[in-house]
Structure formats: structure tokens, C-alpha cells
Amino acid sequence: MDALFVSSWTGHRVGARRGRTCARVRMSIDFRRVAERVDEYRVNIENRKVGADVERVLELYEGYRASVTELTAIRTKKNENSAQMKKIKTMTQEDKDACIKEGKALKEQSQVLEDKTRELEAELNAEGSKLPNLTHPDVPVGEEANATVLRVVGEQRDFDFPIRSHLDLGLDLDMFDFENAAIVTGQKFYYLRNAGALLELALINWAMSIAASRGFTPMTTPDLAREGMVQGCGFQPRGPESQVYRVDETDLCLVGTAEIPLAGYYAGKILDKEALPIKMAAFSHCFRQEVGGAGSAVRGLYRVHQFSKVELFVIATEDQSDEIHQELRAMEEEMFESLGLHFKTLDMPTEDLGNPAYRKFDIEAWMPARGESGSYGEISSASNCTDYQARRLNIRYREGKGDNKFAHTLNGTACAVPRMIVAILENNQQEDGSVVVPEVLRPYLGGMDVIRPSPKKKEVLKS
Structure with missing residues (x-):
């Protein structure tokens, strides 16, 4: 048997429990493609520096195919034996006994092979899931420093007064509170207050309004997803390198991005080609453990465990995806340029790509007080994942009669709120400690044009 794809249940269901049966979602990895392009996969794994073993995958694939072939042969013999059993009344006693004995032996062999095949399939899919997506030929090879600069917008602001960090500015403006958040929840959490809370809502509404005007369906999403959905999107819910928060005694995880529930929305679906591309924009809370983040460059709001974000997500055909990737990049650039930010757009190198990404554009904004002497910090990214996620979530579209293809x-990222606040505060700060609000955000802040220090009212908190 020549197995084109190996499909396995991802362990989650699609659909409501009431009123109809919930269908499980099948993951389909094209192992024939891996076998045919094994040298390309070897180089790709090395360039990305990921923990995947294509040789082990091929070994398991061949073992699985052999087991399936053997199981198919046994089942054929079982069918032949069953056909003989229907004639058992016309047989001699000796033939009856032989037929019954053969049937029992075939049943036992079949069960052993089914268990073996199931185990091989599970191990094959586990190892296969570690393989990263193939990489766009224009992506630079190496670590983050090798990124290609595609565009630079604006210039670094020339300050004629001492630059203050967003943390100092925000605390003086009573915009956020890390101290009480640490008591309530722990380090890397925060409260937004006053203009800080209003600015978050303004940024979300601004980003969602732009997305809606560009044909994206506005959505809000669950903050939880099943492990199968998380894995299907290429994130690891378990293991030492996982950044995912899991809910004990359940198969639920707190999502790190709305990308997960948006992709899951169409899991197991076959879409009409004419309906593509499907464009969605979702506001959600995001939760990430962010293990290892420390130092002055990531203090304050730059790297936190929970934040709000507006995410753009598109389901497209194979022919559409490259063009849509460029459209996402252009849309993000236009949005951040309208905020008056100085930033650069980067074509990220192989070692900075997550497993699902075929190509990824990052936008890094100038943050004058980041680190010791200011630096650029990532505020957005746009990734083309080709069919990597769609295969794992079984999202397809009808190409023709009886011909279904995996979608791309x-x-x-339309707006990751904390980092946008960092960039706005640090770039728009004034000598008196106030912060000028970007003009495009003022309608969402009731016309507020400047965030000014106000006399603090002493709050007495009694325990």
C-alpha cells in the first residue's frame, strides 16, 4: 500500500454537543512529500536549528507503510475466511474445524497488527509534527541579526531633554500599576489605570475599525482552546520549552494569540473556493509564560504574561497566499506610520521562524529608552504558514468536483497593546512629563490630545 498521507485524530471535536454529533478533526501530514524532498528537509531543519529528526520520521513512515500493507493482507484473508464460513454447512467436519481455526488465528493476527499500526501512526505523527514548514527561498539564513531590512519609515526623534522610559512616564502619569498586580497575580502582570486603560481601549477600537474597513470580519474569541487546537496551530502546550499556560485536570490551554481560536473556527471544514480569502480580525487576551525574559530591555510592559491584542487571520488558496502576505505587511506598515512611529520592516531569518511559518515579516519600532541607550523592539509580525496549520486542523477548500485542497x-498583528503603549509613551513624551496622543487615536479617547500629569489623590488601602 502506498500511503500518501498519514492521518490521525488530534483529540478534539468540532461542533456543538447538543443537537448533532461532534466530528473529530483529522491531522494529515504529507509524508510522501517529506520522503521525496528529504534533502531539502535536512537543510531546512539545520537552517532553522529546531529539534526535529527527518531520518527518524522516514524510518517510522516506512515501518508504518509496511505495517499497513501487512494489515491489509490479513484483512483480505479474513474476508476470504468469512466468505468460506458462510458455506460451513456444506463442509466436512475437518474443513469446518480448519476454517474456524484459521478465522480465530486471523482475528488474533489482525488485532496485533492493528495495535502495532496504531502505535506506529501515533509515533509517526508525533515525530512528524516536530518538522518545521519549508522555507521561502528569499528568507535569509541564520540568526536574528541576519534579518533583511525591507523598509525603514521615519527617523529617530532628536530629544533636547533627558529621555525617560515608558515605565517611569506611565507610573508618574498613574497609567499602570505593577506593584499591586504582583501581589494579586505575580510578576509580569499589571493593572492599567486612568489614561492607560483608556489608551488600551482606544488602540483596540482603532485597530478593529481599520481591519473592518479593509474587509476583515470583526470577532472576539474564547481565551481558552483545547490542546489539539493549540498543537494544530504549531504551538507546543507541553514540554520544557512551552510558553503555554494549561488548565489543570482539563485539556484546555490559555491562548497565546487569537490565531489559535480563529484557525480552530474552521477546523474540519471544507470551504468553497469562491469564498476565499476569508479574513478575520479578533480582539483577545493573550497569555504567555515568556520564560527567560529579563533585563532592562524587557522591563515594564515590553514582556508580560498577559496582554490584549488585535490579530489578523486569513484563510486563502495556495495561489493567493503570497500576495495576501504582502497585503498584511503593507496594512501593518500603514497603521504604524499613521501613529507617527519610526520603524523598520524585516524579513526574518530561518532561526527566528516558528515551525508553522514559511516566511515572516517583523516590524520593529524605535523605543528611545529601551535598554541602556534605546533600541528597536518588535511590535508586529505577519506570517505565511502555507498549508502547515491547515493540514493539522484539516481545513480544506473545493478546487473542483471531488478535488479538495488544503488551504493556506x-x-x-494589528495591535499588541502593551508594546504599542511603550512606543507611544517613549516617542511622544514631552519635557514636562506629559505625552502627546497620536492624532489618529484622539477620536477614540474622547478628543484627548495630551496625557498630562495630574495631582495624585492619596489612596489608603486597608487590609
Whole structure:
């Protein structure tokens, strides 16, 4: 048997429990493609520096195919034996006994092979899931420093007064509170207050309004997803390198991005080609453990465990995805340029790509007080994941009669609120400690044009 794809249940269901049966979602990895392009996969794994073993995958694939072939042969013999059993009344006693004995032996052999095949399939899919997506030929090879600069917008502001960090500015403006958040929840959590809370809502509404005007369906999403959905999107819910928060005694995880529930929305679906691309924009809370983040460059709001974000997600055909990827990049650039930010757009190198990404554009904004002397910090990214996620979530579209293809998925960050606040505060600060509000955000802040220090009212908190 020549197995084109190996499909396995991802362990989650699609659909409501009431009123109809919930269908499980099948993951389909094209192992024939891996076998045919094994040298390309070897180089790709090395360039990305990921923990995947294509040789082990091929070994398991061959073992699985052999087991399936053997199981098919046994089942054929079982069918032949069953056909003989129907004639058992016309047989001699000796033939009856032989037929019954053969049937029992075939049943036992079949069960052993089914268990073996199931185990091989599970191990094959586990190892296969570690393989990263193939990489766009224009992506630079190496670590983050090798990124290609595609565009630079604006210039670094020339300050004629001492630059203050967003943390100092925000605390003086009573915009956020890390101290009480640490008591309530722990380090890397925060409260937004006063203009800080209003600015978050303004940024969300601004980003959602733009997305809606560009044809994206506005959505809000669950903050939880099943492990199968998380894995299907290429994130690891378990293991030492996982950044995912899991809910004990359940198969639920707190999502790190709305990309996960948006992709899951169409899991197991077959879409009409004419309906593509499907464009969605979702506001959600995001939760990430962010293990290892420390130092002055990531203090304050730059790297936190929970934040709000507006995410763009697109389901497209194979022919559409490259063009849509460029559209996402252009849309993000236009949005951040309208905020008056100085930033650069980067074509990220192989070692900075997550497993699902075929190509990824990052946008890094100038943050004058980041680190010791200011630096650029990532505020957005846009990734083309080709069919990597769609295969794992079984999202397909009808190409023709009886011809279904796996869709391509893309994602982009319209607005990651904390880092946008960092960039706005540090770039728009004034000598008196106030912060000028970008003009495009003022309608969402009731016309507020400047965030000014106000006399603090002493709050007495009694325990």
C-alpha cells in the first residue's frame, strides 16, 4: 500500500454537543512529500536549528507503510475466511474445524497488527509534527541579526531633554500599576489605570475599525482552546520549552494569540473556493509564560504574561497566499506610520521562524529608552504558514468536483497593546512629563490630545 498521507485524530471535536454529533478533526501530514524532498528537509531543519529528526520520521513512515500493507493482507484473508464460513454447512467436519481455526488465528493476527499500526501512526505523527514548514527561498539564513531590512519609515526623534522610559512616564502619569498586580497575580502582570486603560481601549477600537474597513470580519474569541487546537496551530502546550499556560485536570490551554481560536473556527471544514480569502480580525487576551525574559530591555510592559491584542487571520488558496502576505505587511506598515512611529520592516531569518511559518515579516519600532541607550523592539509580525496549520486542523477548500485542497493560513498583528503603549509613551513624551496622543487615536479617547500629569489623590488601602 502506498500511503500518501498519514492521518490521525488530534483529540478534539468540532461542533456543538447538543443537537448533532461532534466530528473529530483529522491531522494529515504529507509524508510522501517529506520522503521525496528529504534533502531539502535536512537543510531546512539545520537552517532553522529546531529539534526535529527527518531520518527518524522516514524510518517510522516506512515501518508504518509496511505495517499497513501487512494489515491489509490479513484483512483480505479474513474476508476470504468469512466468505468460506458462510458455506460451513456444506463442509466436512475437518474443513469446518480448519476454517474456524484459521478465522480465530486471523482475528488474533489482525488485532496485533492493528495495535502495532496504531502505535506506529501515533509515533509517526508525533515525530512528524516536530518538522518545521519549508522555507521561502528569499528568507535569509541564520540568526536574528541576519534579518533583511525591507523598509525603514521615519527617523529617530532628536530629544533636547533627558529621555525617560515608558515605565517611569506611565507610573508618574498613574497609567499602570505593577506593584499591586504582583501581589494579586505575580510578576509580569499589571493593572492599567486612568489614561492607560483608556489608551488600551482606544488602540483596540482603532485597530478593529481599520481591519473592518479593509474587509476583515470583526470577532472576539474564547481565551481558552483545547490542546489539539493549540498543537494544530504549531504551538507546543507541553514540554520544557512551552510558553503555554494549561488548565489543570482539563485539556484546555490559555491562548497565546487569537490565531489559535480563529484557525480552530474552521477546523474540519471544507470551504468553497469562491469564498476565499476569508479574513478575520479578533480582539483577545493573550497569555504567555515568556520564560527567560529579563533585563532592562524587557522591563515594564515590553514582556508580560498577559496582554490584549488585535490579530489578523486569513484563510486563502495556495495561489493567493503570497500576495495576501504582502497585503498584511503593507496594512501593518500603514497603521504604524499613521501613529507617527519610526520603524523598520524585516524579513526574518530561518532561526527566528516558528515551525508553522514559511516566511515572516517583523516590524520593529524605535523605543528611545529601551535598554541602556534605546533600541528597536518588535511590535508586529505577519506570517505565511502555507498549508502547515491547515493540514493539522484539516481545513480544506473545493478546487473542483471531488478535488479538495488544503488551504493556506496567514496571520498578522494589528495591535499588541502593551508594546504599542511603550512606543507611544517613549516617542511622544514631552519635557514636562506629559505625552502627546497620536492624532489618529484622539477620536477614540474622547478628543484627548495630551496625557498630562495630574495631582495624585492619596489612596489608603486597608487590609
